[in-house]
Amino acid sequence: MSPRRSYDQYCSAARALDLVGDRWTLLIVRELLAGPRRYTDLHADLPGVSTDVLASRLKDMERDGLTTRRRLPPPGAAFVYELTLRGRELLPVLLALGEWGRAELGERRPTDALRAHWFALPLLRELEGAGLVEVRLEEGDFHLYLGAEDGPVYGDGRAPDEPDARLVMDAGTCTALAQGESSLLEAVRDGRVEVTGDGAVAKALREA
């Protein structure tokens, strides 16, 4: 629990940084945009964060209305952390940061951790309103909920229902997309992304 070290500036950006400017906080938000996660899962997908800092951040975020802590129903009764609506509204902040950070991404360094759903953020803006999209990579699968009013923005693993589109690509194509070196449309056109599914987006992508 931090004693709230505020910038004490009457500026909305400074106020935002008072709440989400601490180390790890925005990356926790990025993880929780994938839906409810348990403490251990968060810790596993945030390599480098110490257990006490993660616990402290989750308490701060709950106190500040960004997350809620909920007990899962009996079989497997664990606690999960979940973004509130207010927390999910941080998506534009992460999108802006991710857009800016593309130029710094470069090639993957040997020390860089990687999770499949981290590729969700750069794809979000290219698939606006596409419904449910499943993406299969060598590193794993994830899915995107596009146009959803509430609930998670993306999720780990395969889509829970039949997706409107399914994208299969190799690691190189995926990193090129993440770096902004090529657009999704270009990658599809070059045959580097295999598109299946019956949704409108799947058809639009195949026709392009």
Next chain:
Amino acid sequence: MSPRRSYDQYCSAARALDLVGDRWTLLIVRELLAGPRRYTDLHADLPGVSTDVLASRLKDMERDGLTTRRRLPPPGAAFVYELTLRGRELLPVLLALGEWGRAELGERRPTDALRAHWFALPLLRELEGAGLVEVRLEEGDFHLYLGAEDGPVYGDGRAPDEPDARLVMDAGTCTALAQGESSLLEAVRDGRVEVTGDGAVAKALREA
């Protein structure tokens, strides 16, 4: 000089936070969006930052290509710090943070510092493409460059040239705008903002 504490994640948002996630960095960017500033001016407009941290951040930012250090011409030959193009590209990040932080702004606390040009950020999106706009508040004046390809995004004090529009408002109206409680258009319509000038925006605002 920091030994670069990276998140080591192959994610563009994490990469961005590697560069601008340290305390004070994004607020220094906010200050430099107002154009070249001297060390002492930065220190004065960032109450709470210690001298060594400010010097260290400026070095890091220069090394990372966000800022440049330049010597002013002879009369008053001081060093000024200035954003590079890459640094100015952080504007969308600050806009997203500012938009999200509006809900946390509330009334001004007794401990809150305030500078007139901090009100520039919330006004930027409401005056898109408006040219040169001067704003006069009780706390001081500032001006906005809207639609400029490069150069500062806003500046302290009155506009250097005849502005396309000049806005005069009281403190309450300005804080209401900053909080998003009312739009600029509404405030003009309610007679809480006095609009003068011959530019297209000035006329459009007056007619609304």
Next chain:
DNA sequence: CGGCATCCGTGACGATACTG
């Protein structure tokens, strides 16, 4: 006087160990 560098006390951070 502007632009830092140094020193120092406090607190945040990261790693590991441990517990209900």
Next chain:
DNA sequence: CAGTATCGTCACGGATGCCG
């Protein structure tokens, strides 16, 4: 599984000193 406890280290904030 979900954290708490402990500890060494480093970053931060404040004050002061130095040097052009």
